[in-house]
Amino acid sequence: MRTVTIADVAKHAGVAVSTVSYVLSGKRAISATTRQRVLDSVRVLGYHPNAGARALASKRAKVIALVLPLRAGMNLPVLMQFATSVVTTARQYDHDVLLMTADEGPDGLHRVAASALVDGLLLMDVEIHDPRVPLLRRLAEPAVLIGFPADPEGLTCVDLDFARAGALCADHLADLGRREIVLLGAPSVVYERGTGFAERTMAGFAEAAARHGLKAGAWPCEESFDEVHAAVKRLLDERPGLSGLVVHNEAAAGHVLGALRILGRRVPEDVSVVAICPDDIAERASPALTSVLVPAEDVGRQAVRLLMAKLEGQSVPESTLLEPRLTIRESSR
Amino acid sequence: MRTVTIADVAKHAGVAVSTVSYVLSGKRAISATTRQRVLDSVRVLGYHPNAGARALASKRAKVIALVLPLRAGMNLPVLMQFATSVVTTARQYDHDVLLMTADEGPDGLHRVAASALVDGLLLMDVEIHDPRVPLLRRLAEPAVLIGFPADPEGLTCVDLDFARAGALCADHLADLGRREIVLLGAPSVVYERGTGFAERTMAGFAEAAARHGLKAGAWPCEESFDEVHAAVKRLLDERPGLSGLVVHNEAAAGHVLGALRILGRRVPEDVSVVAICPDDIAERASPALTSVLVPAEDVGRQAVRLLMAKLEGQSVPESTLLEPRLTIRESSR
DNA sequence: GCAGGTCATCGAAGCGCTTCGACGCGAAGG
DNA sequence: CCTTCGCGTCGAAGCGCTTCGATGACCTGC
Structure with a gap:
């Protein structure tokens, strides 16, 4: 059982390969009847586009890197909420998330960016004098930072205020x-x-x-x-x-x-x-x-949105501060 | 500044593209002098193979999926240790890790597997009657489970004993x-x-x-x-x-x-x-x-090793139980 | 001294997809 | 009635890499 390719779909639907591609990407107008025929074939054959081929041809991997400080001293529940919300939000934009640990350091970032494994980077736990920041400035891939380095000029940073x-x-x-x-x-x-x-x-x-x-x-x-x-x-x-x-x-x-x-x-x-x-x-x-x-979830969601906007070529604010909310409970009055 | 391709390296080193590929993969013998020349060119030009192209041509993405139960009720530090050790170990095998949450469910697994985004799957927090297990059995991609479903027949499971x-x-x-x-x-x-x-x-x-x-x-x-x-x-x-x-x-x-x-x-x-x-x-x-x-780290390391072995086509034990170790401290004597 | 075998390297054929330019056709405009 | 335009579709050219078969060059051994 060979895996189903776009050519199989095209043949099954009786159209050209490019037509299938356009139906799936929506980048050109396709008549309603053709579109439906193609979609049906996709469903019947159980077609899933090959990620590598897509990435190669379109120069978009539809994957973002999430760099987490997986070391002691961080608050784990917050980290998890954050990671969850990043993954969930990324999926809403049809992207997946590559998990990286901070200890791969700048080289790791450079590797995934240069190999086009990912389209963008999300860095958590950015420090005041973070060795990764100079690299990010040089990288072609857009990045969003959680936290603020000493000089956020030209970067995109998100954090609780x-x-x-x-x-x-x-x-x-x-x-x-x-x-x-x-x-x-x-x-x-x-x-x-x-x-x-x-x-x-x-x-x-x-x-x-x-x-x-x-x-x-x-x-x-x-x-x-x-x-x-x-x-x-x-x-x-x-x-x-x-x-x-x-x-x-x-x-x-x-x-x-x-x-x-x-x-x-x-x-x-x-x-x-x-x-x-x-x-x-x-x-x-x-x-x-x-x-x-x-608000770990807000931060994650917001960070992904900013990154997606940058991927679209839109310009985004350098600094996004999330408003804190105080909830009064028993321990104070 | 266009990104450097294997053709650039080949030209710079004065060899064929395929020679560069063989130097990098080690799949054919290459003379020491040529190898060195190619390696130098790689370094000088700052070449990084394009992940998509590599995946497309070789049918290996060099990425594994890590499916984490990012929901309440799990012990976070353990989860983190586990995730860290998975990422670290995977890197030792020159693989990256795609982070998925359990709530994408079986469909998510099917998607990443069918799109060849990943070569294998690592599932954490497997339950006795896990809806993902039947799917895994059908999938072409190898998988390793942390925990044991009711019937581990034909699967590969790791856990503390x-x-x-x-x-x-x-x-x-x-x-x-x-x-x-x-x-x-x-x-x-x-x-x-x-x-x-x-x-x-x-x-x-x-x-x-x-x-x-x-x-x-x-x-x-x-x-x-x-x-x-x-x-x-x-x-x-x-x-x-x-x-x-x-x-x-x-x-x-x-x-x-x-x-x-x-x-x-x-x-x-x-x-x-x-x-x-x-x-x-x-x-x-x-x-x-x-x-x-x-021993979250052991489990993670072991799980990745098993998965890599399966990717190599080796056969591995269905069940791997890690021996517990008791450390005596003040609270008992 | 030549058949047979290695070893190192090359060229070319894809892998599955996106995208660009081209084309045919019917509708609109002169 | 013929030109022009836009819409829907097609074909083909890559994207950057791996891999297979082929090709020389160079050894061996009889």
């Missing part, structure tokens, strides 16, 4: 009458790596706190229960008047609540807690956390 | 002199879905417990802290003599320890706890959990 998110949290705590607040952030290694989003959150938070005249501070925060516990203990020792906490660290959020409980602080009576994390984590915590969600 | 894992846990607890033990498993929805590994663990556990003459039981277990807490409370009420616990649920493992602490049971003095989960979770828990790790 973390500065607004940080500010939103501070605003909320201020509204609740909390006067002394602290931001518990990512593990210190993340800051050292210069991942932009952590810093932008801090900046937005600090700005809003200052605007409200609050006493505010920001601490990095590790992810194991013991380390979180120790950090919260130190925090409460240094800031006995602490009444508001923003946790920008998905893995630590649950532990923070546990630590506060053990250390005799009631949430939300004594301390209001707000997290910047995916909804599922916030909801599962006890008490449920007021949170600004990282 | 969960029965041995369950038994290993029971053995360990018996060795410690624990006489009354319980297995806390996956959320009940997982059992209802008929995911084989959960049941096989239970079977192995029960068999070993019986062999040691232990009083044993098995409970499903949800994943939120509150539900875990409630379940553990109920468990202790019903089985006041409980002295050994096996937790086969990565998300709940940490919560179980917390619940025991709150309910006044010391670990490991009163209750020894063993988990079946990735090492990182076991290590991060407090006290650190004795655990049987799910």
Whole structure:
């Protein structure tokens, strides 16, 4: 049983190969009757265009690369939601997704781009000084970045507006009458790596706190229960008047609540807690956390759309910031 | 700047196109001098073979599909480790990985296979009665499954030997002199879905417990802290003599320890706890959990190897069970 | 010293598809 | 009535690569 080719379809429908191609691509007008005949033949024979041949002739592989930082330190649920939404959205545009890990580095990107395996690139977890960015600028293939490098000039970047998110949290705590607040952030290694989003959150938070005249501070925060516990203990020792906490660290959020409980602080009576994390984590915590969600699905969808637009040759904004949304739950009032 | 083709390389090296091809594929003997000349030209010109053309001519895309269950209920870190190891291993065989979500279903598999987009398939999270299995049997493309359907006849399946894992846990607890033990498993929805590994663990556990003459039981277990807490409370009420616990649920493992602490049971003095989960979770828990790790990386590597072997036309075992390893930590003695 | 065999290389035929230019035909316009 | 146009369709030329058979050149061994 040989695989069905476009020539088989053409013969079966009694038309030329090119006619079948035009029916399938819609790039030229075809009469309704012919179109229907061809479509029927396609169905009857179970025809699927050969991806390689199509790519070769059209110079479009209909595949995009998704470069994921498959290493420790990232929040997995978010990554997954993101990946899912990228795959789903790409399929809506009739594209598939090639999975790459960041540790293939710039060479890997160059390889898939140069071999025309993919038409475009989606890079996640872009760092401030990302070695891949200079390459991207040189590449013919369009790319969309999740996150912002130091100089986004000429690139296309998408992200949650973390500065607004940080500010939103501070605003909320201020509204609740909390006067002394602290931001518990990512593990210190993340800051050292210069991942932009952590810093932008801090900046937005600090700005809003200052605007409200609050006493505010920001601490990095590790992810194991013991380390979180120790950090919260130190925090409460240094800031006995602490009444508001923003946790920008998905893995630590649950532990923070546990630590506060053990250390005799009631949430939300004594301390209001707000997290910047995916909804599922916030909801599962006890008490449920007021949170600004990282809209991983939106980011993925938006990123794919931008990439598709670029593939069409349309021009797109350099920077797309997604508006954060605060959901109020039990942990703050 | 047109992209460099094999013809450019041939001209630059002063040889025929086919010679370049043979140098690159190694499928025919080429003299050392010619080979070197060609390789130099490749380097100088920055040649990358066009993936589409290669696929078309050779009928090999050098891409495999990885079908991931990107939905709730799976353990994300494990999934990630697995995905990473698949991508890394595939690259070692000079293959790339196309990411697919399970929700494209059998049609999606058929599409990528029929369009020759991929040469083979790797399916994760195979269920007992998986609708994709009949399709796989019909497909020309080789496939490797992670997990076991009801009838693995004619397929190629890889998994941790969960029965041995369950038994290993029971053995360990018996060795410690624990006489009354319980297995806390996956959320009940997982059992209802008929995911084989959960049941096989239970079977192995029960068999070993019986062999040691232990009083044993098995409970499903949800994943939120509150539900875990409630379940553990109920468990202790019903089985006041409980002295050994096996937790086969990565998300709940940490919560179980917390619940025991709150309910006044010391670990490991009163209750020894063993988990079946990735090492990182076991290590991060407090006290650190004795655990049987799910060797996600091994599974991924092994699965890719099997798939590559099948692509070479070699015959491979229908079933590959990976031996579990128990790591003893603080939570049991 | 020549038949037979290697070894290294070449040329050309596809692989299955897209796309461009051409063509025939009926309708519209002069 | 003849030209012009546009619509629907066709044929053929690639796209860049692999692979098969062919061709010399060079050894062997009798």
